[in-house]
Amino acid sequence: MNTIITATWKEMLRRKMLLITLVLTALFLAVFWFIADTVALDEGGSMDLLGQFVRRSAILSLGFFFGGFVVAFLAIFSSFSVISGEAEQGVLQSVLTRPIPRWKWYIGRWIGYVSLIGAYALLLFVAIVWITSVHAGMSRNYHDIGISLLLFLGTVPALISASMLGSTLFSGIGNGVFMTMLYGAGWLGGMVEKVRGVLPVEPDVQQTLSRIGALLSLLMPADGLNRRMQYILTQGAGQTIPFLTGGSPPSNLFVGYAVIFTIFAFALGLWLFRRKDF
């Protein structure tokens, strides 16, 4: 399995996916530094706690708006053609006739993607939190930061598992479109949830919007995990009442659903891959 994991890393490095992402991330972080500096600027010479909190939340939202997208797209575009695309190109045929069980190949590829993109997500998380901390201060509650990090990292296996599952079902390019749409639907669910909190509409309309948002978030829970992560970073893990987040953050139940979603997508993908004809 080590051979397959190493080959996956080599693929991502040689195809310059990671390099391009890292260069653009460095550019983003430079811009993000100035954005954070501008947002956090205290013109009056003093800042109350509420003002600092609002500014910190705004900086984190901006940082993880980019962070969530870039991790999602890196995960999707690196793995969307891993099975069907490689089978179409004829890469898989010579590999799968080697004396290794198919499950080892599948898990090796999964670990390869998750570990490398996870490492990138870890660096990005640390960079965004550090920049925010420099300009707007961060709580020193490492428990909350640790849970937030886990939630942020949790989007990677969720996306890779879904992408590899899609790759056993659809053509390479078809799965790319499918996964982008799926992630977009999950993101839209989060936006609906945020927007409904600030819209001046009747309670029953709010409830309908909330249901639509929740259903869309269930299709792909990656963005939901991000929203929960941001909520904990700004409010703390102990908070249960939404505060200045423009809508309800995903609940613990949703996080549990995201874990089940990931396991189910991974297991179904593996099961289909083992039965697939090439």
Added chain:
Amino acid sequence: MNPVTPAIQTHELSKIYDNGRGCRNITLTIGQGEAFGFLGPNGAGKSTFVKTLVGLVKPSGGAGSLLGHPIGSLEARQRIGYLPELYRYPEWLSGEEVMKMHAGLLGIKGEEAQKRIRNGLDEVGIGRRGTDRVKQYSKGMQQRLGLACALLGDPDILFLDEPSSAMDPVGRREVRELLLELKQRGKTLFLNSHLMEDVETVCDQMALMLNGDMIRGGSVEEMLKVKVRWRFKVGGFSPVLLEWLQEESGLNIGAAYPEKDSEAEWDAPVWLEAELENEDQAGRLNMLIVEQGMTLYESAMQREKLEDWFVQTVSGRDQRGERR
């Protein structure tokens, strides 16, 4: 390894896809060290059958084994090398790295892996270009790399699906020579090829597949033996002499000549043809021709080429794998 155990054995092995194509009820036995040629037009189901044998597709019915191990099992895959028909290696890797990856999948490591990789690349003529990225390889080079990968594990059985289709004439000849050498080393070869010359030169056994069915099978020699024809270019011919020759030799001799108006027109040479069993018969016929005062310009065996046999066998049949 028990030498009696067939290298490849299938019993009514089938793989039918949803569109009705594939291969049906293929039963064959190939002994260890034999070279088997699998022929058939495009879409006949040859590649499907090979993919079923190497474990890439699950059979719809029947059974098969490689050296006594069920097809698709790890034990069976441990003993094979496979060169797919349409394949590409990751273009971001070099030839050596591709080989190294395959060595890892085979469980070959360290110095042994390095040695095999070097030898393999040299054997197929890639040599030092092994350090180049695959994306810089021509189709022929990629095919050579595929062959090197197939040979990497020193397999007992080699499945080669169109092994030299993208190569130039020199490359084809080199591959043919390599296949003959592998055969001499006792490897079992299963060759899917449109290149009849490869099959004719390398293989002992062959089978023809059409629309998913194996319609003929046997030794190459046997299949072509009945059709050994001899041709004789003779001068001073006349139809009377032909009758005499037929009576005297007891053979069915044909002659290709247009209608003649006068005896003078028989001066031009004429081609006589006969299906003969052996060279003794040809010698006797030569003697009878000369004895009758005809001039023998040329006497040659027209052994039927596999290509002629192939075209004759499939002509007039549906051969594109249409749904039935």
